Structures are given as structure tokens and as C-alpha cells.
Amino acid sequence: MSGIPQALDAIPVLGILFQLLGYLVANIEFMSHTTVAVAIPITLAALCGVMCERSGVVNIGLEGIMLTAAFVGWIAGVVAVGILGPGTQLPVFGITVPLLIALVAALLAGMLVSLLHAWLAISLRVDQIISGTIINIGAAGITGYVYSLMASKSAVGAGSFTTYRVPSGVADFPIVGWLINAVLSQGPIGIITILVVIVLQIMLFRSRWGLRTRAVGEHPRAAETVGIDVIRLRYRNVVMSGALAALGGAWLSMEQTNKFDTNMTAGRGFIGLAAMIVGRWTPLGAFGAALLFASATALSTSLQISPPQGDLGALMGRVPGEFWEALPYIITIVILAGLIGRSIAPAADGQPYERESAT
Amino acid sequence: MSGFGRVRRAALLSTVKRAAIGAARPIAEPLAAIVLALLVGAVLIVLFSGLVARHSAFDLGLPVAAYAALLEGAVSPNGMTATLVYATPLILAGLGVAIGFKAGLFNIGGRGQFLMGAVGALAVATVVGQTQSSYITIPLALLVGALCGAAAGFVPGALKATSGAHEVVTTIMLNYVLVFVTYWAISGPLALPGSPQPISVDVATRNAALPIILGRDGHLGILVALVAVPLVWFLLYRTTLGFEIRAAGANSDAARYGGMRTNRLIVLTMSLAGLLAGLGGATTILGVVHQVAPGYDTTVGFDAITVALLARSNPIGVMFSGLLLGAMRAGAQTMQIQAGVPPELVDALQAIILVLLVVNVLRRWLDGRSRQHGSTPSAAADTAMLADATA
Numbered sequence: 001m002s003g004i005p006q007a008l009d010a011i012p013v014l015g016i017l018f019q020l021l022g023y024l025v026a027n028i029e030f031m032s033h034t035t036v037a038v039a040i041p042i043t044l045a046a047l048c049g050v051m052c053e054r055s056g057v058v059n060i061g062l063e064g065i066m067l068t069a070a071f072v073g074w075i076a077g078v079v080a081v082g083i084l085g086p087g088t089q090l091p092v093f094g095i096t097v098p099l100l101i102a103l104v105a106a107l108l109a110g111m112l113v114s115l116l117h118a119w120l121a122i123s124l125r126v127d128q129i130i131s132g133t134i135i136n137i138g139a140a141g142i143t144g145y146v147y148s149l150m151a152s153k154s155a156v157g158a159g160s161f162t163t164y165r166v167p168s169g170v171a172d173f174p175i176v177g178w179l180i181n182a183v184l185s186q187g188p189i190g191i192i193t194i195l196v197v198i199v200l201q202i203m204l205f206r207s208r209w210g211l212r213t214r215a216v217g218e219h220p221r222a223a224e225t226v227g228i229d230v231i232r233l234r235y236r237n238v239v240m241s242g243a244l245a246a247l248g249g250a251w252l253s254m255e256q257t258n259k260f261d262t263n264m265t266a267g268r269g270f271i272g273l274a275a276m277i278v279g280r281w282t283p284l285g286a287f288g289a290a291l292l293f294a295s296a297t298a299l300s301t302s303l304q305i306s307p308p309q310g311d312l313g314a315l316m317g318r319v320p321g322e323f324w325e326a327l328p329y330i331i332t333i334v335i336l337a338g339l340i341g342r343s344i345a346p347a348a349d350g351q352p353y354e355r356e357s358a359t
Numbered sequence: 360m361s362g363f364g365r366v367r368r369a370a371l372l373s374t375v376k377r378a379a380i381g382a383a384r385p386i387a388e389p390l391a392a393i394v395l396a397l398l399v400g401a402v403l404i405v406l407f408s409g410l411v412a413r414h415s416a417f418d419l420g421l422p423v424a425a426y427a428a429l430l431e432g433a434v435s436p437n438g439m440t441a442t443l444v445y446a447t448p449l450i451l452a453g454l455g456v457a458i459g460f461k462a463g464l465f466n467i468g469g470r471g472q473f474l475m476g477a478v479g480a481l482a483v484a485t486v487v488g489q490t491q492s493s494y495i496t497i498p499l500a501l502l503v504g505a506l507c508g509a510a511a512g513f514v515p516g517a518l519k520a521t522s523g524a525h526e527v528v529t530t531i532m533l534n535y536v537l538v539f540v541t542y543w544a545i546s547g548p549l550a551l552p553g554s555p556q557p558i559s560v561d562v563a564t565r566n567a568a569l570p571i572i573l574g575r576d577g578h579l580g581i582l583v584a585l586v587a588v589p590l591v592w593f594l595l596y597r598t599t600l601g602f603e604i605r606a607a608g609a610n611s612d613a614a615r616y617g618g619m620r621t622n623r624l625i626v627l628t629m630s631l632a633g634l635l636a637g638l639g640g641a642t643t644i645l646g647v648v649h650q651v652a653p654g655y656d657t658t659v660g661f662d663a664i665t666v667a668l669l670a671r672s673n674p675i676g677v678m679f680s681g682l683l684l685g686a687m688r689a690g691a692q693t694m695q696i697q698a699g700v701p702p703e704l705v706d707a708l709q710a711i712i713l714v715l716l717v718v719n720v721l722r723r724w725l726d727g728r729s730r731q732h733g734s735t736p737s738a739a740a741d742t743a744m745l746a747d748a749t750a
Contacts, residue, residue: 126717133467133527134713134717137664137709138710142403142706145701145703274528320543322543323539326535326540332532336532337518
């Protein structure tokens with residue numbers, strides 16, 4: 001195995017590329033698992049964006065919805081554990097009663113914040129960018145305030161979901177076993193996300209609801225003429241999509257970790273927004289773009305955990321660690337700027353709708 | 360030229376019309392929003408101190424004590440200086456956001472632009488400060504800081520002009536990148552040699568600390584901010600560039616039709632906004648902070664949005680709303696010490712003020728719409744409305 005690759009590695013300049021390739025292959029299992037995990041909250045944010053923008057509402061408040069849900073989920077867990085005790089763990093996913101209560105609370109919180117955005121954007125016809133920004137600032141401010149009150153209490157939340165263990169028979173399957181293992185050894189929110197991507201893709205392009213949603217986002221006037229209640233459908237979609245972004249927030253405070261942190265979303269809502277654009281406003285595309293963004297994070301994590309050897313290691317050692325941390329954001333900017341012209345938004349995206357009879 | 364004249368007249372007419380709608384409540388609305396927010400904040404204080412902190416079971420006197428401490432921290436003789444010091448970057452960055460609003464651009468990149476201003480100023484102090492006198496170091500540090508901020512504004516501006524990438528997303532993403540650039544700079548090239556922990560040089564030891572002109576720590580930067588206010592007002596209302604910026608914000612299609620190079624305006628406006636925020640960062644480092652450790656961050660970016668929205672993007676209004684928010688930040692420490700209410704309350708208050716403002720803006724818009732029956736303003740016009748000055 002080692003004879004030819006080592007000879008290749010020794011080639012000046014080009015050898016670095018072969019070393020990088022070798023490093024990637026050696027760490028592929030770890031990186032693909034991390035990629036899927038990191039992509040989950042980004043995907044959920046992007047799916048929320050797809051549902052909103054397909055029905056003609058720009059939702060830049062994804063970040064705030066996620067943060068609120070992460071916080072409410074955690075604090076509901078604290079309260080539930082305080083009243084019910086930690087509860088017994090089910091063998092699947094480590095589900096406990098307080099954990100389920102916390103998850104439901106997080107989803108409701110996300111839908112409530114979405115309702116605020118829907119009210120501002122659809123009924124009050126406020127500029128949707130400003131409405132979303134207010135949600136972001138408000139979520140950061142209020143969760144930060146309450147969290148700082150809690151900080152001295154060393155409160156214990158409801159814990160976190162555990163990951164699914166892929167049966168060894170499947171994981172050891174030749175060629176594709178490791179990939180199945182990487183994709184499926186996630187917590188319940190992760191697995192739900194993958195299902196939602198598929199279901200939403202089919203629903204959006206193959207169901208009556210999907211057709212109506214797209215009609216409302218492309219040409220609301222025409223949709224209303226054929227009897228679709230534009231305002232109501234937009235409300236419903238924005239509020240329902242809030243549950244998706246909330247699921248992303250819940251993933252942060254209940255699956256990735258078991259605690260809340262101020263501003264723990266760290267821009268994932270915005271990366272999700274970029275993934276939505278890169279994925280051309282389709283669930284599958286958004287998932288793919290989220291995986292692409294997440295792979296940058298996975299690569300940087302891998303480089304920190306197991307630094308490469310040889311020339312490649314020496315080269316990587318000269319790149320400051322901050323660069324790797326900034327990489328996902330840089331990639332988001334570059335891809336966004338490079339792709340945006342060729343990615344076309346729904347025609348009525350961001351335009352408030354006024355009923356014909358109202359004027 | 361007749362096309363241009365028509366645009367100009369139309370813009371003038373709409374400005375006059377909007378001014379007439381808004382003139383009745385130019386100050387009353389922000390004031391009402393602030394008072395309402397304080398009331399909601401009082402409910403928050405009582406509710407959460409009772410529910411979460413539990414040091415007092417729903418103490419109704421706590422908000423009074425908290426706000427009294429807030430006021431004391433903001434307007435006592437020492438507090439006044441603190442208010443001015445806190446207000447300095449808020450006014451500067453707030454002017455930047457306001458100029459952006461005028462051009463129809465939403466600049467959320469204040470955080471990164473501020474940090475770049477800080478890095479630029481520190482770089483000058485590190486490199487030049489050891490050998491040159493403060494007469495050279497200070498102006499140079501301010502200039503380089505402002506230019507670094509401008510560069511941080513230029514990038515999203517250029518991306519928007521060339522590819523159409525929305526500035527809200529790119530500025531936020533760039534904020535994260537620039538936070539890491541700042542950490543890297545402070546722990547790498549700008550680190551104090553021989554220090555066990557990564558920390559920047561102390562600007563006071565490099566002839567770069569701004570002179571104190573007021574009280575114990577009122578630095579020269581206060582004057583910089585107060586001078587910037589009339590300058591920006593003059594730029595916006597008395598120069599061709601200012602007219603073009605406002606025209607592009609009111610209706611970018613019409614502005615382009617009138618012969619203005621709107622893409623150039625986008626880049627210029629974003630750079631200018633970054634320049635102002637960068638100046639805010641430079642004055643803060645040279646005037647107050649002096650020495651920076653990795654992990655240094657700022658809330659100026661978001662605060663500046665509140666400042667600009669409260670002022671309806673009027674530069675003179677920005678001065679007052681900047682002072683108001685500066686007072687809140689200055690009083691927050693006293694509030695925590697005397698009443699045990701965390702300073703994060705100020706962030707919550709800001710959010711409430713913003714929601715109330717936006718809902719009020721709508722009421723104003725509806726009032727105007729009932730007069731000019733039948734027109735449906737687009738989202739862009741709505742932004743212009745929000746950003747519109749009554750001056």
C-alpha cells in the first residue's frame with residue numbers, strides 16, 4: 001500500500017496535493033460524520049428559509065428563532081427536571097420525559113417567534129429585512145438577559161439526546177457501510193432532519209400544498225384569482241417553518257450539547273440562509289449546500305484533532321488556527337457572491353401582499 | 360438634463376410629502392417607544408427576578424431602584440463623562456448605519472468594521488508609536504483605523520455591486536471572519552513581545568493614547584464624534600454626493616435612470632459607513648481600552664442599528680439617540696451594582712424599543728397611505744420611509 005503513494009508524496013509541490021488526498025482518505029470516516037452533524041442545524045435553518053421564501057416571505061430572523069428555541073428548550077428542561085426529576089431514559093436515543101417536554105417547548109417557542117415575524121411582515125407589511133433583524137437582536141438581548149440571571153444558579157437542564165448506534169452488521173457492510181454509519185449515527189433530531197429534507201422536497205413539488213405555496217411565492221395575485229387565500233397560506237407556512245428552525249435550535253442545546261450559551265447559534269441561521277440560496281430554494285439543494293459548508297468545519301476540526309504529518313503538516317502548521325475557524329464564513333461569502341446571479345429567487349419574495357379588495 | 364431634473368423634483372416632492380406626514384410626530388414617536396420599552400422592561404425585571412433569580416419574590420420596587428441606579432450611573436458628574444465616552448463609538452457607527460439607510464443599504468457590519476478600526480489603530484501604535492511623538496502617532500492611528508474600517512465596509516459593498524449578494528448576509532458573515540482576524544492580529548503580529556499571555560501593546564506606552572479633555576476619562580474621541588455629526592449632515596444634505604445617496608435610497612431605478620452610477624454609490628456608501636464605524640473602534644481603543652486581549656468584542660454593531668433607527672437616520676438625531684444609548688450603557692454598571700439587575704437588560708430594552716419603533720413606523724405609513732389613496736409602496740420604499748429624516 002505504501003510504496004507508490006510515498007513516492008508520489010515526495011514530488012515537490014504536487015506531492016503536497018497527494019499528501020492532502022491521503023490525509024482526507026485516512027480521516028474520511030470522522031470527517032463525514034462531523035460534516036453531517038454540523039450540517040443539521042444549518043439544513044434546518046435553510047429548510048425554514050425555503051418554506052418562507054417559497055411562499056414569498058423573506059425570513060432573515062432564522063438566527064433569532066433558533067436562539068430562542070435553543071434557550072427555551074434548555075430552560076424548559078431545567079423547569080421540567082426541577083418538577084419531575086431527571087426521569088428514566090428510554091433505550092432509544094436516551095429519551096426522557098423532561099427532554100420531550102423541553103423539545104416541545106422549543107418548537108412552540110420557535111413557532112411563536114415566527115408568528116411575530118409573520119405578523120410584522122404579512123399583516124403590518126413592515127420591511128421584512130428589518131423585521132427579521134429585530135427578531136435577531138431581540139432574541140440575543142432577551143435570552144442573554146435571562147441567561148445572565150440564571151448564570152449564578154448552576155441550573156441543570158434536561159440533558160441531551162444520545163446518538164443512534166447503527167447495528168454492526170450494517171456498519172461493517174463493505175464499501176458503503178462506513179457511509180451509512182456516518183450519516184445515520186446521529187441523534188433523533190439529526191435523523192428527523194434527513195427525513196424532513198426528503199418529505200419537504202416531495203411535498204413542495206408534488207403536492208397540492210406545494211403547488212399553492214409556490215404559486216403564492218411567484219405570483220400571489222394569480223393565486224388569489226384561483227381562490228387561494230394568500231395571507232392565510234403565508235401565515236401558515238411561516239409559522240410552521242418556525243418549527244423547523246426551532247428544531248435546529250433544539251439540536252444545539254439538546255443534542256450537540258446539554259446546555260445553553262449566549263449567542264450559541266454563532267451565525268448558523270445566516271449560513272442556512274446562504275445554503276438556501278446556493279441550493280436554489282429547494283430542500284435537497286439546501287441540504288447539499290449545508291453539507292458543503294459543514295465540510296469546511298469538519299476539515300478544520302479534523303486538522304485540529306489529528307494534525308497531518310510530514311510536509312503537509314509543516315505547511316498546515318504555518319496557517320493560523322483562526323483561519324480554519326473563519327473558513328466556513330469565508331466559504332459562505334465566496335459561494336454566495338459567486339452563485340447569486342445564477343440562483344433565482346421566487347418572484348414575489350419579500351413583497352408584502354395586499355388583497356385586491358383591500359385597495 | 361430634463362430627466363434628471365424631473366427625478367430631482369419628484370424626489371423633492373416625495374421628501375416634502377413624507378416630511379409633512381412625519382412632522383407631527385418627529386420626536387414624540389421615539390420618546391413614546393422609549394417610555395413604553397422602559398415599562399415593558401420594568402415588567403421583565405419584576406417577572407424574571409422573581410421567577411429566575413429568586414432573590415426577591417416579585418419585588419415591585421426593584422424596577423424603580425434599577426432605573427434610579429441607571430439614571431445615577433448616567434448623569435452623575437462622573438456618569439456624564441462615562442455617557443459621553445460610551446456614546447462616542449455609538450454616534451460614529453450610528454452615523455455609518457444612517458448613511459447606509461439613506462442609500463437603501465442595511466449595514467449590520469458595524470461589529471467587524473469597529474474591530475478593524477481597533478486593529479488599524481493598534482497596528483500604528485505598535486509599529487510607529489515607539490519612535491514617533493504622539494503628534495504623529497495619534498492622527499496616523501486614527502486615519503489608519505478609519506481606513507481599515509472603510510476596507511471592511513468596502514468588501515460587502517463591492518460584493519453587492521458586482522454580484523448582488525445581499526449586504527445583510529455578507530456583513531454578518533464578514534463580522535465573524537473579522538472577529539477571527541482580530542484574535543489572530545492580537546495574538547500574533549500585534550502581540551506584546553515577551554508577554555506570557557497573548558495581549559496587544561498598551562497604546563499609552565506608545566505615545567498613542569488620546570488626550571483626556573474632560574473629567575477623569577473623557578478623551579478626545581468625544582470631540583471627533585461631535586464634529587462628525589455636522590460633517591455627515593452637510594455631506595448628506597448639502598453636497599451632490601449626499602443627494603445621490605438619498606436619491607439612490609429613495610428609488611434606485613429612478614436614480615440610475617437619472618444618470619447616477621448606483622453601483623459606485625453602493626461601494627462608496629458602504630466604505631463610508633465602515634470608515635465611520637472604524638473611527639469609532641480606533642477612538643475607543645486609543646481613548647479608553649488602551650490594551651486589548653484576544654476575546655475582545657463589541658456590541659457597537661447592533662447598538663448602532665438601534666441608534667440609527669431611533670434617529671430615523673437623521674445625523675442630528677443620531678447624536679441624541681447615541682447619547683441616550685450611551686447613557687444606558689454607562690448606567691448599566693451602576694444598575695448591576697446597586698440593584699443586582701444584569702447589564703444585559705439594556706440589550707433587551709433595545710430590542711423592545713426596536714419592535715415598538717417598527718410597529719409605529721407602520722402606523723405612520725398607514726396614515727400617509729390613507730391620504731394618498733391607492734398607491735402600494737414596495738418594501739424598498741418602506742425602508743426609505745423608515746430611514747427618512749424629517750429634517
